[in-house]
Each structure stands twice: as C-alpha cells, then as structure tokens.
Amino acid sequence: MTQPELGVCYYPEHWPEEQWVKDATDMVSAGLTWVRIGEFAWSRMEPKPDLFDWGWLDRAIAALGEAGLKVVLGTPTATPPRWMLSRYPDMLAYDAEGHARKFGSRRHYCFSHEGYQKECARIATALGERYGQNSHVRAWQIDNEYGCHDTTLSYSPAAQAAFRAWLEAKYKTISALNAAWGNVFWSMEYGTFDEIDLPNLTVTEPNPAHVMDFRRFSSDQVVAFNRVQVEALRPHTSVPLIHNYMGRITDFDHFAVGADLDIASWDSYPLGFLEDRSDQGEAFKTEFARQGDPDFQAFHHDLYRAVGTDGWWVMEQQPGPVNWAPYNPAPLPGMVRLWTWEAIAHGADVVSYFRWRQAPFAQEQMHAGLQRPDGEDANVMAEVSRVSGEIANVGGAKKTMAPIGLVFDYASAWAWEAQPQSQSFNYFRIIYDVYRGLRRLGLSVDILPPTTESFSDRALVLIPGLFSWTPELLAAIEGFKGELVIGPRTGSKTPDFQIPTSLPPNLPHFDTRVSAVESLRPGTEIALREGGAFQLWHEFIETTETVTERTTDDQPAIVSHERTHYLAGWPDDAAMTRLLSRFAQTADLSTEPIPHGVRRRDWGALRLYMNYNATAISLHGYTLQPADILLFRGDTPIIFPTQATTP
Numbered sequence: 001m002t003q004p005e006l007g008v009c010y011y012p013e014h015w016p017e018e019q020w021v022k023d024a025t026d027m028v029s030a031g032l033t034w035v036r037i038g039e040f041a042w043s044r045m046e047p048k049p050d051l052f053d054w055g056w057l058d059r060a061i062a063a064l065g066e067a068g069l070k071v072v073l074g075t076p077t078a079t080p081p082r083w084m085l086s087r088y089p090d091m092l093a094y095d096a097e098g099h100a101r102k103f104g105s106r107r108h109y110c111f112s113h114e115g116y117q118k119e120c121a122r123i124a125t126a127l128g129e130r131y132g133q134n135s136h137v138r139a140w141q142i143d144n145e146y147g148c149h150d151t152t153l154s155y156s157p158a159a160q161a162a163f164r165a166w167l168e169a170k171y172k173t174i175s176a177l178n179a180a181w182g183n184v185f186w187s188m189e190y191g192t193f194d195e196i197d198l199p200n201l202t203v204t205e206p207n208p209a210h211v212m213d214f215r216r217f218s219s220d221q222v223v224a225f226n227r228v229q230v231e232a233l234r235p236h237t238s239v240p241l242i243h244n245y246m247g248r249i250t251d252f253d254h255f256a257v258g259a260d261l262d263i264a265s266w267d268s269y270p271l272g273f274l275e276d277r278s279d280q281g282e283a284f285k286t287e288f289a290r291q292g293d294p295d296f297q298a299f300h301h302d303l304y305r306a307v308g309t310d311g312w313w314v315m316e317q318q319p320g321p322v323n324w325a326p327y328n329p330a331p332l333p334g335m336v337r338l339w340t341w342e343a344i345a346h347g348a349d350v351v352s353y354f355r356w357r358q359a360p361f362a363q364e365q366m367h368a369g370l371q372r373p374d375g376e377d378a379n380v381m382a383e384v385s386r387v388s389g390e391i392a393n394v395g396g397a398k399k400t401m402a403p404i405g406l407v408f409d410y411a412s413a414w415a416w417e418a419q420p421q422s423q424s425f426n427y428f429r430i431i432y433d434v435y436r437g438l439r440r441l442g443l444s445v446d447i448l449p450p451t452t453e454s455f456s457d458r459a460l461v462l463i464p465g466l467f468s469w470t471p472e473l474l475a476a477i478e479g480f481k482g483e484l485v486i487g488p489r490t491g492s493k494t495p496d497f498q499i500p501t502s503l504p505p506n507l508p509h510f511d512t513r514v515s516a517v518e519s520l521r522p523g524t525e526i527a528l529r530e531g532g533a534f535q536l537w538h539e540f541i542e543t544t545e546t547v548t549e550r551t552t553d554d555q556p557a558i559v560s561h562e563r564t565h566y567l568a569g570w571p572d573d574a575a576m577t578r579l580l581s582r583f584a585q586t587a588d589l590s591t592e593p594i595p596h597g598v599r600r601r602d603w604g605a606l607r608l609y610m611n612y613n614a615t616a617i618s619l620h621g622y623t624l625q626p627a628d629i630l631l632f633r634g635d636t637p638i639i640f641p642t643q644a645t646t647p
Contacts, residue, residue: 003396004344006388007034007072007352008370009316012060013044014359019375020060023356024067030370030381031388034350035064036315039074039144040106042123043081054130065136072242072315072352073137075127075229077120078144079106084119091116093154096200101151105363110154111221112162117228124232132236139240141315142229145267146222146243152251153218155198166217168193180496181209208419209497215414219252223260230260244315245307247300248277250413250428254307255449264308266300267316267354270339275325279429287597287614290332291627294599294612295436297339299447301346302435303408306447314343316354319380320368328366334627334642337383338610341629341639344391345601345608347399353384390639394631398604402446403589405461406435407473409450415467415493422519424536430465430488430570437576441584442592442600455480459587464567466490469506477507477564483587487567488537489517504539505566512543512559512566525572527552532575539568595619607632 008027012020027035037060038045046052061071085091085103092100093110101108109116124142131137146152171177174190183189188207190196199206199214230241240262245254247266258264270292274285278293288294304312319336321328340351357371358378365373370381413427420426438445448461453472455461462485463473469491477484492504492514500506503513517539520526525533529550534557541547541556548565549558558579559566563586571579584591594600597613608631611617611624622630624641631639 002349004348004391005033005350006031007350008032009036009352009355012037013041020063024064024069028068030385033070034072034352035069036072036074036141036352039076039141040079042076042079045076049083049087052126061134061136070138071136072139072141073131074141075124075143080109088113088115090158093151094156096155098155098201107149107151110156110158111225112154112159117225121228121232124229128233128236139242140233140237141242141244142226144244145246147249147251148246152222155200160198163198163214163217164193164196167196167213181207182498211418212415212497222252223256226257227260240310245304247273248428250410253410258307258309262310263313264304265313265315266304268297268314269318269322270297271318271329271331272322272325275327288612289329291335291612291614294597295439297342298346298439299432299435301343302445302447305347306449311349312347313350313352314348315352317351319353319370320378323364323366332614332627336380337387338627338629340387341608342610345603347603394638397606400604401456402444403459404438404443404445405448405455405458406445407448407450407463407466409466412465412467422536424522425519427465433576434462434464437580439599440577441581442594443584444602452476458482459589460583463490468493468495483583484564485567485583488539488569510561510564512541512545514539515542516540526569528557528575531578533572534569535572537570541568605633
C-alpha cells in the first residue's frame, strides 16, 4: 500500500537558469514530488552532430533534485533536431497519399527507418551513461506519445522495405501468403515478396488481409522502436522505464509495448478529448463541455492499469484550457481536483500536471499551466495544493481486483477499420458503450488484454466485438465459473481475416452460428421484446442453445448456454442498461442507480463519488455541487462535498 503522489512537467530549457531553483522550491511548496523534463530537448543536448552539451542539463537536474523533487528524464526522440534530417533525408514518414511529413513540428520520423533507430539507441545510451546512476533521476520516459498526430502508419520507402521483410519472415513462401490472404480473388496473387506494395493508393479498397498484416507490422515497428531504447537504457539504470500513451489511440498494441516497460502512463486531457475524440453527439459535448466525458478518463485509467507491469501514472493531467482541440474551454472550478482524485481511485501512483508554466512562445503558447506565462500562479494551483493535503490525510489504499473484466483487443480495432461493414461500426465505440453502461450502474471494471489466460475469480467478464479468438482467451473461458457475455461480431474471423468454416462466434461447446449479419443506419433499430433495441449492428442466429431474449419479430437476441451468453446485436442505451443490470444480478453483483452525470469507483475500503454535472445533485443525504467529490472509507465519509450539510 503506497500513498499516491503528484508531479508536474517542466522545461528548464524554456526559462532563464536563474529561475530554476525558485521554480523547484515552488513546486515542492505546492505539494509536488515528481518532475518530468527533457523529452523535447535533443537540440540542446546535442546542438551539433556528436557534440553534446550536458552542462545545462546537469545543473537543471541538480536544482530540481536538491529541492527534493524526483526527476523523470525523457529520451528526446520524439523531436529529432534539424541536423538529423540532413544526416538522414529519408527518415521522414509518408502519409497515405504519398506525401512526406516534414520537419517543423514534432514526431517527424518513420518507425521503420533503421538509421534513425540507431540514432535513438545512441542518444539513449549517452543519457543512460551520464544519468543512469544519478540519485535524482528516479524514472525514465522513453520518447513521447507514440501514435500522436497519426504517426504510427507510415507509407515511406523505409516502411515498404521493412514490410516486405516482415511478410517474408512471417509466411516464408509467397504461396503461403497468397493462400492466407485469399489472393485468388480478383487475381491478386503475387510471384515474389518484392512485388507487394503497401495497402494505399489502390483503385478501390485493398484486401483486408493485406491491410490487417500492415497494421500488425506497423504495431510491431512501434514495439521494436521502443525496445531499442529499452535495451540501450537497461544496462545503465535500475529505475523504472515509462512511456506516456494517449487517449483513444488504437494504432498500435499498447500491451505489447508495455511488456518491455515497467510503468504505463497516459496523458489525460478531458476537455480536449471531449471535443476532439468523442462520438457522443453535440448535446452531450455541450452538457459536459467544462467537465469532460464522465467515463473517458476512467476507461483509460483502467486500460493503462492493465498495460503497466509495475503500476501506472497520469504523466500529463490537463490543468486548464488546451490549445489543440476544436474548442478549448476552461474547466469548471474543482474539476482538476476531481480528475486527480478519479485517477487515484483507479490506482494511479502518480498524477502529474502539464505543465508548470504556460509557454509564451511556439505551438503550445495557448496551453494553460499551473502558472501563467508571467510566473504568477494560475487559479488551478489552489486545487493542486488542496489535493496534496487531502492525499496526506487519506493516505494510501489497497489495490484490489474489480469483480468485472472487459476484454480490450487492439487487433480488433485494426480489423474493423479494415472492413467495418458499416460507417458507424467502431471497435472502441462498442467497447466504450459497454464500459459506460457498467459505470452507470455504479460498477467498477478491470480492462483485460486478449492474452489473458485466466479470468480468476471475477463474477462477470464481457468480450464484445473481438475480431478473432486467441488461444489464451479460449483457455480462460474453459476454466471460468462466472458469467460470460460475448458478442456481437466476436470470433467472426480467423487470424488470416477469413470467415471461419464453422461460422461465428466460432466458440467450442457453444452450438450457435451467425448465419448472416446486417449493419443498420442510425435511427433504424430492431426492437427487443423486453425493452430497448439493437442499433448499428444485428446478427441472424441458428442455434440449439437456449434463446433467453428475442427481438419483437421473434429473432434470437441472446443465446445462452449455462453461464455463457451470446449477444446478437449492439444494444442502444436503454437495452444496454437493462441487459448489463440483468447480467450483474445473475453474477450476484450489487448495482447502484446513481444520478445522471455521477460516477462511482471502489478501490480497497474506499469508495469515491464524483459529480460530473454542471449542476448540484443530491446523493446519500449530501448536496454535491458541480465538480464535487464524496469519499467514503467503509461507511464513513472522509472527504465531504464543498458545501456539506451533515445528513
């Protein structure tokens, strides 16, 4: 049991050196204990090729560490300096239209470029040799935000050469590839691996098996790129290695990257993500414009808790308006405190704010920090100090397994992008709909990877939208004693992107076949007899198992065999709430009908309620103002609402 800590992101290279000591002292006074630096500073570390300037970084680390801060030092590989492009003119990624993505911002590299990989190993080694045993450097961040700005997929010459080599290593012979991809269709058969292009700029849609392998390859390139730096740093340091992932980024397998690291972190921007990455509609965005989606942060907290092998952090927590979304409102007063406590309730070891001081120049000058550009505290600083004091009073809490597991599979996201069969079908969205439904019932959830070999003693596990069964999941199902909910679209393809001969869901000991599917236009729904409807996706079922629910036109909607249930469509909100409540009840789980916009999270003996509404609500005899929280230890409230009246 450890007490969570707070941190901040800082850029000493942006500020006069004489200001560093005061900044460090002020950070400690605000209750911060961690500080991340260096992830964008390659041009200052190595201003000319092979000419290092470590003096400024030595002094910055000393100033921060001697003030009592623990330093996270970033490898600067997300922002290679301009001279690097002169050394490797072909290192740039290419977009799907064949255009080079040039220097002048960040992430201007292709993961497949071998020369740049070697440069990354070189700078990581140099950093490790100099700071690997520095007592102030207590963790390392490798690169920054893989996948940000759509940078996972590259259609460069380097990527094409690497893809051909990857295919040859996988298939060995071109005839094996032709068979796996079904290239007899449309005369797409190849004679050699060197004939295979990347799946872009085709006349119409490329072969989905071709696209799927390109997506697997692209993910593997991220894993390999990250591993290069891991292997460079490990010999020089014993402190944790971290990467900071993003929200709703499914371009690469985060579980695979995380297997080489110690701690998973992510960058949490609730208001930016609501505007930039939500598909919940304009009315929803308006309602939660200053608070964020009540489930988006929680979902990623649970996801990255699963990705981390030795804990997880929020590396960047939004403290005010951001600069990159379509609209950039300020959070409601109290929301930064709420977001921080929500992360802690989901098991965060550290919540780190971005950034210490708002930059007065360049692309992010409109992005708020804990301080204004003039060095005065922004209003949010009071919330940070308040949380620090509350953490000290509450202490740590035992991290416990949630009773519900939800399987999340990055390969399924690639598959349904390759062949969606519906403009509206999105893997993240269906997973997220299930997750939101569970949270609205007051339930806590663990995200599980598709390599899970056992569901342990969980009461309920859900697997919606899974592209293809893994051997590990099939083994986990075989030994599971709880309630298992599968579908829709689960098990509908083989790993080679073909329809299984036994038909979906392709599950042993479950005599059910999906004979046909249909995708539905928005607003075209198939009503269920007991309430609610299927939306977006519907399947026709042949089965000898028990039909436990039907559509109003008498089609099977849910098929059950003992404690395994197959869902033959995508439920709308009403059906989702009803069905999840039923499955939870069957699994002997207690649900709590909580007010709209309120969320609950249990961990250990603690239970947190959060008011995401812009209006006050009543809960358990208390009035929660907008952005208020209510924290219980057992049955005893220990953090009260802002204007609490004891019930």
